[in-house]
Amino acid sequence: MLVIKDLHAKIDDKEILRGINLEVKPGEVHAIMGPNGSGKSTLSSVLAGNEKFEVVEGEVSFNDKDLLDLAPEDRAREGLFLSFQYPVEIPGVSMVNFMRTAVNEHRKYAEKDPYTASEFLKLMREKKKLVEIDSNLTNRSVNEGFSGGEKKKNEIFQMAMLEPKLAILDETDSGLDIDALRVVANGVNKLKSPETSTIVITHYQRLLDHIVPDFVHVLYKGRIVKSAGKELAHELEEKGYDWIKKEFED
Template structure:
């Protein structure tokens, strides 16, 4: 589904990504871990098309299409969804109105018929239930006055509504208490299918107890320095990152 080849990117004068290679197939869950400042969130931002990132080199291919050539909205319409680490509050835009606009723009792009009010409401209720999202929050202004946990749960609700094929969760677990983490994880597990794929960016192994990944990658200094299966996450939890950093430095680049 997704193939990233030698991706190099910078913010202002600072190069953050220094040759990322990653292949994600449909049905897979990949976890990306790594110390602070290693470039995890930058990778998510580059995939979603945030404009302060400049791609210097490399390719990102989503089912045969060049993702880097697309505007952020076209990436979303092609099926990329990034759950924000810090979801934005937009007073005056109602959550539900925003979702209806988004869903209908995506459907128009995919040449699917628009949902009428009744169909949309039905879908919204069904997905709220699936991800245990509070109905009261649905009609409020987008994220305005939401708690940190409510904002993250809203991201998962949006994900459930928009049905993307590639879901990038940027530290969705940070700032969540145990209950919220369980709810968010349950939501993701219910949404997993053979047709979609997830990239989980996280600091903590804890999330991976709830959402079990097929692969774990360690990102350090803008490169993936080690890949493995879910056992790698446990090893990291136990030993930290230092042993990997050292072995990485010993290798000639």
């Protein structure tokens, strides 16, 4: 599904990603962990197409397409979804209008007819129930005045609406209390299927108790320095990152 080969990216002449290699197959859950500043969020931004970052080397293929060649909106339409670490507030754009535009753009890309207003509202009702999002949130402007937890739930709701093939959750657990974390994790698990994949970027192991990864990678100084099964997450939780840093420096 996703193949990253020797990916290098920089911002303002500072190289943040320094040769990432990663392969994600359908149905797999990958966790990417690592200390602050290791490049985790940069990787997700680069994959989603944020133009603030410049890719200087490497290739990324997504379902056999050259991902780096696609505009951000086309990456989304191809089935890539980024759950933002800091979802943006957009006053004046209603959630309904935002989602209807997004869903219908996806359908247009897939050469399907746009949803009618009633079809769309029905879909929205179903998905809201699925991810346990408060009804009122969708009557408001996009993320405006939402609490941290509400913003993250809203990301998962959007994911449910857009049904991506690959979801990248960028520190979706940061700042979440245990109930919100459960709601978010349940949502992600319900949306999982053998055809879809998930990349969970996190600092802590707690989320991985709920969303169980097949692989855990440690990102450090712009490279994946260690990959293993889910037990690695526990080890990191216990011992911190210092031993990895040490191992890597040596």
